[in-house]
Amino acid sequence: PTPIIAIANQKGGVGKTTTAVNLAACLAERRKKVLLIDLDPQANATSGLGLAKTEGASIYDVLLGDRPLAEIIQQSNDPRLDIVASEVDLAGAEIDVARADQYLQRLAMALEPLAHQESYHFILVDCPPSLGILTMNALCAADGLLIPMQCEYYALEGISVILNLVNKLHESGAAPRLAVEGIVMTMYDMRTNLSRQVVEEIRNHFPDKIYDSLIPRSVRLAEAPSHGLPIIAYDPNCTGAAAYRQLAREFLKRRRNM
Amino acid sequence: PTPIIAIANQKGGVGKTTTAVNLAACLAERRKKVLLIDLDPQANATSGLGLAKTEGASIYDVLLGDRPLAEIIQQSNDPRLDIVASEVDLAGAEIDVARADQYLQRLAMALEPLAHQESYHFILVDCPPSLGILTMNALCAADGLLIPMQCEYYALEGISVILNLVNKLHESGAAPRLAVEGIVMTMYDMRTNLSRQVVEEIRNHFPDKIYDSLIPRSVRLAEAPSHGLPIIAYDPNCTGAAAYRQLAREFLKRRRNM
Numbered sequence: 113p114t115p116i117i118a119i120a121n122q123k124g125g126v127g128k129t130t131t132a133v134n135l136a137a138c139l140a141e142r143r144k145k146v147l148l149i150d151l152d153p154q155a156n157a158t159s160g161l162g163l164a165k166t167e168g169a170s171i172y173d174v175l176l177g178d179r180p181l182a183e184i185i186q187q188s189n190d191p192r193l194d195i196v197a198s199e200v201d202l203a204g205a206e207i208d209v210a211r212a213d214q215y216l217q218r219l220a221m222a223l224e225p226l227a228h229q230e231s232y233h234f235i236l237v238d239c240p241p242s243l244g245i246l247t248m249n250a251l252c253a254a255d256g257l258l259i260p261m262q263c264e265y266y267a268l269e270g271i272s273v274i275l276n277l278v279n280k281l282h283e284s285g286a287a288p289r290l291a292v293e294g295i296v297m298t299m300y301d302m303r304t305n306l307s308r309q310v311v312e313e314i315r316n317h318f319p320d321k322i323y324d325s326l327i328p329r330s331v332r333l334a335e336a337p338s339h340g341l342p343i344i345a346y347d348p349n350c351t352g353a354a355a356y357r358q359l360a361r362e363f364l365k366r367r368r369n370m
Numbered sequence: 371p372t373p374i375i376a377i378a379n380q381k382g383g384v385g386k387t388t389t390a391v392n393l394a395a396c397l398a399e400r401r402k403k404v405l406l407i408d409l410d411p412q413a414n415a416t417s418g419l420g421l422a423k424t425e426g427a428s429i430y431d432v433l434l435g436d437r438p439l440a441e442i443i444q445q446s447n448d449p450r451l452d453i454v455a456s457e458v459d460l461a462g463a464e465i466d467v468a469r470a471d472q473y474l475q476r477l478a479m480a481l482e483p484l485a486h487q488e489s490y491h492f493i494l495v496d497c498p499p500s501l502g503i504l505t506m507n508a509l510c511a512a513d514g515l516l517i518p519m520q521c522e523y524y525a526l527e528g529i530s531v532i533l534n535l536v537n538k539l540h541e542s543g544a545a546p547r548l549a550v551e552g553i554v555m556t557m558y559d560m561r562t563n564l565s566r567q568v569v570e571e572i573r574n575h576f577p578d579k580i581y582d583s584l585i586p587r588s589v590r591l592a593e594a595p596s597h598g599l600p601i602i603a604y605d606p607n608c609t610g611a612a613a614y615r616q617l618a619r620e621f622l623k624r625r626r627n628m
């Protein structure tokens with residue numbers, strides 16, 4: 113079945129959405145068919161790909177079993193990249209889903225038929241900055257967890273929390289297929305010692321998990337969402353585009369060797 | 371009674387903790403007695419002030435009524451700045467608090483006796499990156515909401531969501547005293563058009579809310595937490611220290627003119 117990759121980290125602002133949108137676009141450029149699911153009520157991945165946040169378009173009803181997933185899949189500007197949009201109502205879903213049966217498996221159950229149809233090469237899920245019900249659903253549905261990690265001190269502190277959670281979910285059977293796909297270092301600024309120190313710390317602690325590709329801090333990456341475009345459409349020759357293309361290559365290479 | 375200021379924004383990584391820690395330290399430097407409450411399970415404000423995350427030290431038991439607040443107040447290196455630490459257990463509080471009576475008023479009830487003792491000039495509350503139960507408790511307990519806002523596009527999108535919530539909580543009576551204290555622009559990089567455009571957009575939409583003080587992007591601000599120090603102790607003469615001192619002056623001036 114189609115591998116499902118959760119892009120999560122409870123630390124805020126580490127580049128989850130930027131990685132979800134740009135990795136999805138770079139995989140599509142390499143002729144992979146990708147579905148991106150925006151599971152964050154902030155709906156940044158939705159606007160980052162140029163879609164409007166429309167009421168009723170989010171995965172909310174699907175998680176409660178009131179609507180089939182196929183009905184809410186939308187096309188993006190790229191024929192190989194589809195998206196399930198989000199909207200602010202999704203914030204209310206946490207409480208409703210928490211009261212539903214098998215509340216951690218709602219996304220897994222909704223995605224299972226689609227994953228078995230294999231109409232996509234990958235399903236990516238952009239998560240909100242917390243380890244609440246929505247992120248837990250993504251982890252329980254996922255085959256892999258991709259952790260974007262800012263090259264800063266506060267981001268360093270939280271990494272063991274999410275890694276422990278992955279072990280607990282895997283061992284308890286709530287997330288039977290879940291393994292750490294990799295850690296991608298973002299907003300790397302080669303001019304500062306702080307960035308180098310944080311990368312070194314992660315390389316020492318998790319040598320087999322960290323991707324070689326480092327995503328540099330680049331204002332072009334921060335500008336692209338205001339045009340509703342992934343970086344390879346907004347500024348195909350900038351350092352940010354090159355870095356995400358490299359990450360897509362490395363992501364595919366690791367998957368082949370799994 | 372002592373004014374309670376919530377520092378909140380559901381967008382992740384916008385500088386909530388950096389603002390909470392450094393504004394608290396700058397107010398203490400101006401001879402104000404301040405209590406900083408870390409309401410985020412990530413416990414970044416706790417480590418940002420050099421305290422250890424110890425199990426059982428968080429506000430978790432206080433929110434459930436099992437322990438008085440006074441028992442968990444700790445001293446920081448600064449005699450005028452006290453802190454209520456956080457730890458990872460606090461993540462479990464969201465579910466337990468949601469099931470308690472008056473689940474939105476738990477923090478307000480816990481803080482009320484302390485606010486009436488007036489042993490502090492200000493109580494600041496650092497919030498997690500969400501509009502879940504913990505942040506809602508902070509808003510319902512607060513007199514003012516300080517919104518740190520990164521000078522970037524995704525941060526712009528979320529501002530109306532939290533402002534609408536403030537109106538709803540105020541009108542419904544859940545947060546009777548709550549008003550927007552101000553919007554502080556963070557990580558301002560004068561070299562980029564993006565920063566200038568976002569600041570202009572906020573100035574146009576919320577001219578009476580935005581602080582004049584702009585917090586510049588400065589690596590010294592990102593380095594200070596790894597030493598467990600606020601910026602005025604880590605590098606008192608850097609641009610980040612000057613900017614937070616200016617914000618403290620402006621914050622006090624606005625409060626006086628209220």
Ligand SMILES: Nc1ncnc2c1ncn2[C@@H]1O[C@H](COP(=O)(O)OP(=O)(O)OP(=O)(O)O)[C@@H](O)[C@H]1O
Binds near residue numbers: 330
């Ligand atoms: N490599 C980069 N260089 C410069 N800016 C970046 C980079 N990656 C992301 N950004 C910008 O930093 C901010 C945070 O990134 P993003 O929103 O993708 O993080 P996030 O983890 O999804 O945040 P949240 O926790 O709120 O979901 C955004 O304004 C984004 O445009």
Ligand SMILES: Nc1ncnc2c1ncn2[C@@H]1O[C@H](COP(=O)(O)OP(=O)(O)OP(=O)(O)O)[C@@H](O)[C@H]1O
Binds near residue numbers: 125241410587589
């Ligand atoms: N003005 C600044 N210049 C440079 N770096 C900054 C600045 N303000 C904050 N930072 C750094 O940016 C990152 C995000 O800031 P911070 O953690 O304070 O945001 P937050 O809103 O509290 O995040 P979260 O949503 O996870 O709670 C941190 O690594 C911090 O050290």
Ligand SMILES: [Mg+2]
Binds near residue numbers: 128130152239240
């Ligand atoms: Mg995001």
Ligand SMILES: [Mg+2]
Binds near residue numbers: 386387388
């Ligand atoms: Mg924080």
